[in-house]
Amino acid sequence: MRWPTEPATAVCRRPSSTLTDKEFLVNLDLAVLDAYRGLTGTEPEGIWRAPGRINLIGEHTDYNDGFVLPFALPQAAYLAAGRRGDGRIRIVSVDLGETVEYALAELSPGNAGWHSYLAGVFWAMREAGHTVGGADLALASDVPIGAGLSSSAAIECVLVSALNDLYDLGIEPMQRAKLARVTENAYVGAPTGLMDQAASTLCEEGRALFLDCRSLEVEQVPFDPAAHGYAVLVVDTLTRHSHADGEYATRRADCERAAELLGVPALRDVSVEGLDERLEALGDERLVRRARHVVTEDARVLEACTALREDDFRALGELMTASHASMRADYEITEASVDLTVEVALAQGAAGARMTGGGFGGCVLVLAETGQLDAIGTEVTAAFTDSGRKAPPLFVARPAAGAGRLT
Numbered sequence: 001m002r003w004p005t006e007p008a009t010a011v012c013r014r015p016s017s018t019l020t021d022k023e024f025l026v027n028l029d030l031a032v033l034d035a036y037r038g039l040t041g042t043e044p045e046g047i048w049r050a051p052g053r054i055n056l057i058g059e060h061t062d063y064n065d066g067f068v069l070p071f072a073l074p075q076a077a078y079l080a081a082g083r084r085g086d087g088r089i090r091i092v093s094v095d096l097g098e099t100v101e102y103a104l105a106e107l108s109p110g111n112a113g114w115h116s117y118l119a120g121v122f123w124a125m126r127e128a129g130h131t132v133g134g135a136d137l138a139l140a141s142d143v144p145i146g147a148g149l150s151s152s153a154a155i156e157c158v159l160v161s162a163l164n165d166l167y168d169l170g171i172e173p174m175q176r177a178k179l180a181r182v183t184e185n186a187y188v189g190a191p192t193g194l195m196d197q198a199a200s201t202l203c204e205e206g207r208a209l210f211l212d213c214r215s216l217e218v219e220q221v222p223f224d225p226a227a228h229g230y231a232v233l234v235v236d237t238l239t240r241h242s243h244a245d246g247e248y249a250t251r252r253a254d255c256e257r258a259a260e261l262l263g264v265p266a267l268r269d270v271s272v273e274g275l276d277e278r279l280e281a282l283g284d285e286r287l288v289r290r291a292r293h294v295v296t297e298d299a300r301v302l303e304a305c306t307a308l309r310e311d312d313f314r315a316l317g318e319l320m321t322a323s324h325a326s327m328r329a330d331y332e333i334t335e336a337s338v339d340l341t342v343e344v345a346l347a348q349g350a351a352g353a354r355m356t357g358g359g360f361g362g363c364v365l366v367l368a369e370t371g372q373l374d375a376i377g378t379e380v381t382a383a384f385t386d387s388g389r390k391a392p393p394l395f396v397a398r399p400a401a402g403a404g405r406l407t
């Protein structure tokens with residue numbers, strides 16, 4: 001697994017990402033091609049790519065029927081693939097150096113291991129009635145695993161894309177994202193929303209993807225910071241919270257309770273106008289804060305879309321910082337290392353900064369003028385090492401394209 005960990009000076013020299021797109025393509029293209037040849041002794045029918053993603057704004061809104069605004073990363077999963085006529089699947093992971101083999105007929109939910117994210121795609125597509133046969137697959141990815149950048153959706157979506165093309169299925173993009181989600185929910189057994197797979201499948205270069213988690217309506221919102229002298233720096237705090245699952249469950253339960261007490265199907269149905277008076281009805285200080293985060297965060301996503309349509313990066317930055325403050329004080333899902341990152345980035349003149357992802361660690365997004373990245377990266381790194389933490393991996397995230405065929 002390659003994880004760009006260059007210092008901030010290098011980030012600034014190559015502002016589109018820590019590795020150029022060409023290097024990404026050449027490296028992983030060749031890696032999966034070689035691995036496929038090694039596996040089969042033949043050429044693949046094609047090579048596909050599907051990216052990881054990061055959420056620009058809209059945290060813990062998805063399960064409240066609300067809004068999210070992710071964009072796709074240059075980091076992606078690459079898959080060389082070819083059909084087989086004997087109902088068997090062979091998969092080699094370049095990153096793990098492992099090969100597995102399955103018979104299509106023996107696929108069943110609950111299989112463990114990295115390959116279940118791929119085997120499950122065959123299962124989900126066949127369950128949905130699509131005519132999918134066997135395949136040989138070689139996989140490599142530079143989406144870091146477990147950093148909240150959705151390495152799992154990248155590998156699911158790259159395979160859905162490949163099988164859709166190879167078996168000429170003509171499945172619409174949102175439907176493809178749903179199949180990838182069924183894989184993760186029903187086959188792997190991870191209860192996730194649709195955001196990751198929708199972003200990996202539907203995102204477009206230079207755009208963020210607005211997703212209404214209730215209607216599943218999407219909008220491609222222009223988002224090209226580099227064209228306006230800005231960049232998004234991603235700081236991986238390396239903090240991973242072991243209690244995150246339990247905290248997630250209690251937040252979710254609080255939201256359901258608050259919606260019930262307010263007499264609405266979901267917190268998405270509560271307006272920000274007159275919010276404080278309306279929330280008094282909850283009669284519970286914690287529920288008030290939880291609901292206030294969700295309702296104001298939905299409003300911030302909509303305002304962020306407006307800011308992006310107007311290329312107003314200052315306004316976007318302020319919304320990001322307000323989102324972080326809300327996650328910190330009202331939703332209580334931040335922790336010391338993400339708060340430190342945000343604080344130092346803002347002190348260095350960033351336009352905005354916020355934790356992204358489920359919480360209790362993970363990555364921070366910093367929006368800043370390109371010329372300020374170096375100082376921000378240097379100061380954040382110094383703040384980490386001075387406080388006895390490991391230097392955080394940094395990279396610049398350029399909004400990239402969603403899943404598709406390369407060759």
Ligand code: ADP
Pocket residue numbers: 093095096113114115117139140141144145146147148149150151152153155
């Ligand atoms: P993330 O936030 O990165 O999506 P998940 O726990 O949801 O974290 O998914 C990570 C899992 O996806 C890994 O443990 C592994 O099983 C699988 N995975 C991701 N990338 C790869 C890869 N390049 N090769 C093999 N398996 C991978």
Ligand code: MG
Pocket residue numbers: 150151152153196
């Ligand atoms: Mg995942």
